[in-house]
Amino acid sequence: MFPPFAQSSGALSVSLAFTNTLQSSLVPSFSQGSLTPTSTRATTATQLQHDGNQVQVLAEEARFTGARRIQNFCTYSEDFSNAVWGTGIGGTGVTATKTPNYGIAPDGTTTATRLILDKGAGATDGDQALLTHTTVTFDQGSQQKLHSLFVRSTDGASSYTIIIGDAGNTASCELVPVTSTWQRVAMSAPTVLDGAKIRIAAGLIGSPLTSQTADILIWHPMSENVTGQSNQNPGEYVSSNVLSAPWHGANVDAVKYFTTLNGNTVSSNVVTEATGAPITNANSSYADAKGPFGYLAEGQRTNNALWNRDFTNAVWVKVTTTAAKDQIGVDGTANSASSLLATGANATTLQTYVAASTTRTFGLLIKRITGTGTISVTSDGVNYTATTINASTWTLCADTHALLNPAFGVKIATSGDKIAVDMAMLEDASFTSSPIPGTTVAVTRNADVDQYISAGNLNTNDITIYGESQFPVVPNAANYYLFGTYVDANNGTAVLWDGSNLIARRRIGGVSNDATIAFTPTAGTIFKWAARCSSTSGTDIFLNGTAGTNNAVTTACQIGTNFQIGADGNSANQPFATVRLVNIARVSLSNAAISAL
Numbered sequence: 001m002f003p004p005f006a007q008s009s010g011a012l013s014v015s016l017a018f019t020n021t022l023q024s025s026l027v028p029s030f031s032q033g034s035l036t037p038t039s040t041r042a043t044t045a046t047q048l049q050h051d052g053n054q055v056q057v058l059a060e061e062a063r064f065t066g067a068r069r070i071q072n073f074c075t076y077s078e079d080f081s082n083a084v085w086g087t088g089i090g091g092t093g094v095t096a097t098k099t100p101n102y103g104i105a106p107d108g109t110t111t112a113t114r115l116i117l118d119k120g121a122g123a124t125d126g127d128q129a130l131l132t133h134t135t136v137t138f139d140q141g142s143q144q145k146l147h148s149l150f151v152r153s154t155d156g157a158s159s160y161t162i163i164i165g166d167a168g169n170t171a172s173c174e175l176v177p178v179t180s181t182w183q184r185v186a187m188s189a190p191t192v193l194d195g196a197k198i199r200i201a202a203g204l205i206g207s208p209l210t211s212q213t214a215d216i217l218i219w220h221p222m223s224e225n226v227t228g229q230s231n232q233n234p235g236e237y238v239s240s241n242v243l244s245a246p247w248h249g250a251n252v253d254a255v256k257y258f259t260t261l262n263g264n265t266v267s268s269n270v271v272t273e274a275t276g277a278p279i280t281n282a283n284s285s286y287a288d289a290k291g292p293f294g295y296l297a298e299g300q301r302t303n304n305a306l307w308n309r310d311f312t313n314a315v316w317v318k319v320t321t322t323a324a325k326d327q328i329g330v331d332g333t334a335n336s337a338s339s340l341l342a343t344g345a346n347a348t349t350l351q352t353y354v355a356a357s358t359t360r361t362f363g364l365l366i367k368r369i370t371g372t373g374t375i376s377v378t379s380d381g382v383n384y385t386a387t388t389i390n391a392s393t394w395t396l397c398a399d400t401h402a403l404l405n406p407a408f409g410v411k412i413a414t415s416g417d418k419i420a421v422d423m424a425m426l427e428d429a430s431f432t433s434s435p436i437p438g439t440t441v442a443v444t445r446n447a448d449v450d451q452y453i454s455a456g457n458l459n460t461n462d463i464t465i466y467g468e469s470q471f472p473v474v475p476n477a478a479n480y481y482l483f484g485t486y487v488d489a490n491n492g493t494a495v496l497w498d499g500s501n502l503i504a505r506r507r508i509g510g511v512s513n514d515a516t517i518a519f520t521p522t523a524g525t526i527f528k529w530a531a532r533c534s535s536t537s538g539t540d541i542f543l544n545g546t547a548g549t550n551n552a553v554t555t556a557c558q559i560g561t562n563f564q565i566g567a568d569g570n571s572a573n574q575p576f577a578t579v580r581l582v583n584i585a586r587v588s589l590s591n592a593a594i595s596a597l
Contacts, residue, residue: 018457018584022295022565024067024257025249026450032586033456039251040571043446046435048472050261050284050292052393053228054330054423054435058252062450065472065578066284066292067257070235073223074133074198075254077240080113080218084133096131103217106150106182112217114154115200117162131200133223143333147198148186148234148271149221156180160214164269165199166191173199176269178216184271186234190226198223228332233264234271259291288526293470294580295450296434297566299573301427302444303436304353305362305408308424310439311338315351316409320344327420330365330394330435337422339369342412350381350409353426362408363398363425363432367391373414379426381407394422396473398432430476433576449571451564454485457584458493458563460556461535464589465495466597467565467582469575470526475499479573482529483582486569491558494568495531495541497521497575502548504531504541506557513555515539517548530597533557534588545595 020028026037039062046054047063057063058071076082081100102114115131147164157180164187165173172191198221220239226232240254248256261276261283279287286293307313311323322341329336340349353360362379368391376384380403387397399408408426412419423435436445469482477499484494490510496503501516515538521527530542538552560569566579583597 015585016583017586018452018582020565020582022064022450022580022582023292024064024259026062026246026251026295027249028452031452031457034453036453037246037251038449038451039246040449041446043444045298045445045448046437047296048286048434050279050286051228051230052285052330053332056331056437058255061252061255062250062448063296064250064257064292065294065296066279066286067259068235068262068279069255069257070224070238072238072240072254073225074221075240077221077254078111078219078242080115080131082241085131086133098131103154105217105219112150112219115214115216115218117200117214117216131218133198133221143225143227144190144232146187146190146224146226146232146234147222148184148224149198149200150182150184150219151176151178152182152217153178153180154215154217158215160216162200162214162216174269178214182217182219184220184234184273185269186266186271188266188269190232228328229262231262233262233266235262235264236273290468290581292580293526294468294578295566296578297448297450297574298433298445298576300444300447301429301433301436302442303438304355304426304428304442305351305424306438306440306442308436308438309337309422311340311349311421311424316349317351319348319350320415321347321349321412323349327367327422329422337420339418339420340410340412341418342371342373342415344415345413347412347415348409349411349421350378350407351424351426352381352405352407354405357402357404358428359400359402359430360406360408361398361400361425361427361429361432363396363423363427364410365394365422365435366397366410367394367420369418369420371412371414371417373412373417375417375419376411376413377409378411379403379406379408381409384411389419394420396432398473400430431473431576434472447567447571447574449564449567449574451562451567451571454559454561454563457586458485458559459586460559461533461554462586462588463557464530464532464585464587464594465582466528466530466584466594467495467579468526468528469577469579471521471523471575471577473576474521474523475576479568480575480577481564481566481568481573482575482577482579483531483563483565484567484569484573485558485560485563487558487560492569493533493557493559495529496568496573502529502541502543504533504539504551506533506539506551506553506555508553508555508558513539513551513553515541515548515551517541517543517546519543528597530589530594532588532594537588542591542594545597547591547594 099114103112263274263276327337380401385399
């Protein structure tokens with residue numbers, strides 16, 4: 001049986017050594033070597049969701065552009081015995097007890113927890129017996145939170161009513177009937193609160209329960225941030241503190257990416273679970289017919305712009321401009337971005353960066369609110385680049401120049417015009433990268449590194465490597481590696497773009513033996529690439545099925561212990577691009593077979 005993407009051409013049938021879609025997980029779907037990836041990025045970053053929102057992700061978390069991300073903020077989601085689940089909160093005569101691994105869960109395992117919430121003698125209306133997750137907090141402003149869990153009565157017959165909602169905020173809680181069968185229940189709508197904590201209770205101020213005691217089974221709690229999502233129903237359950245690295249495929253715990261839309265619905269607090277439609281170009285502005293773009297690999301960058309979402313701060317010097325922090329930002333959060341209103345012609349909002357002269361790029365996400373006049377951005381306070389923006393979508397506008405102690409920002413030509421602005425970025429580079437939020441100090445995002453073991457996956461000769469990529473922003477001339485394995489500075493094997501050509505490289509003894517094909521990428525357009533190293537015909541590179549200029553050297557490739565996707569094999573030269581659908585065959589495929597890919 002062939003693994004996914006196995007290719008057949010006439011009498012030739014090829015079983016791949018390695019195949020990895022890289023659209024929702026780092027883990028290969030098939031590998032003749034180790035299946036375990038290693039991934040690093042020691043800082044937080046932002047990820048572009050299928051719905052266009054930019055969400056902040058965890059340090060070390062792999063990013064999959066155009067996919068749907070879920071994070072469960074409930075730690076120990078399958079261990080109610082852990083101290084993070086506090087009990088007994090309430091008044092006189094109120095108790096709460098829990099017995100883990102007591103009952104049969106929906107998946108047939110004995111992993112459900114028995115929970116007895118009792119308002120006993122002496123309890124008054126308003127006293128509560130609680131099971132509260134003490135560490136579920138949200139600290140990024142007015143985010144929309146949604147709690148859910150599976151529940152049923154212990155005896156399969158009695159009917160109880162529980163409370164689900166945010167601990168410490170009675171107004172956000174809801175009464176939910178518990179039946180004799182397992183149901184996943186949820187808040188009917190997300191609430192907007194800081195410091196939200198999931199609560200399961202047996203009492204509610206002003207609304208006493210029909211029974212003073214609830215004896216129930218509970219399983220798989222979830223607490224999600226659904227800010228800005230068009231579908232705000234609970235997503236698929238994602239466990240926390242259960243699995244080991246790479247957890248759900250994103251290299252961090254409690255986070256999972258999906259290549260389908262959320263198909264779940266809620267009626268009367270009961271969740272009906274269903275798999276949504278695949279993410280395609282029909283339902284996402286950031287995907288194509290094969291789904292999300294893929295794994296995003298970027299090099300290290302520093303954002304030198306301070307208060308890059310709050311233009312009311314004094315670091316932004318405003319001339320005939322009024323600023324307000326009153327816009328829904330690119331993360332979907334209310335009042336996280338700013339508006340700029342011109343009160344005079346050629347109104348400017350600039351920030352000065354004290355530093356030596358070097359090439360820098362200022363990037364800013366802009367949306368028009370009112371007016372039709374010219375909006376321009378500058379990286380040096382001298383040269384301005386006019387933008388093309390609209391009122392419905394955020395547009396990345398950028399300017400690149402070099403100047404000592406540059407002033408960077410935006411100019412509104414016409415008095416009375418108003419724009420929304422978000423995620424200002426000043427980078428010591430010739431092109432922009434993904435947004436890096438910051439306030440009082442410059443913020444650095446470290447490089448992404450995705451690595452696999454070569455043994456079993458790579459030959460020293462007669463090998464074909466295929467993948468698909470796209471550049472969100474087309475970089476300037478340099479070496480950007482889509483694939484690489486590194487022995488030392490003089491020896492390695494790679495697929496890269498040098499700013500002019502797509503290259504398949506056998507580097508041997510300090511000499512780069514390159515097969516090339518001219519390539520001018522278009523931002524956001526996916527291109528297919530393949531490299532073939534043959535013991536008889538040398539090295540070839542393919543772009544969208546077309547072969548480039550052959551290199552006749554047939555000496556065995558230099559293969560390191562590991563290979564990296566989206567880096568050079570030595571954790572450097574990231575492409576600032578996405579990579580997906582990577583397939584490796586330990587054979588020299590024919591031109592026809594490669595074109596069929």
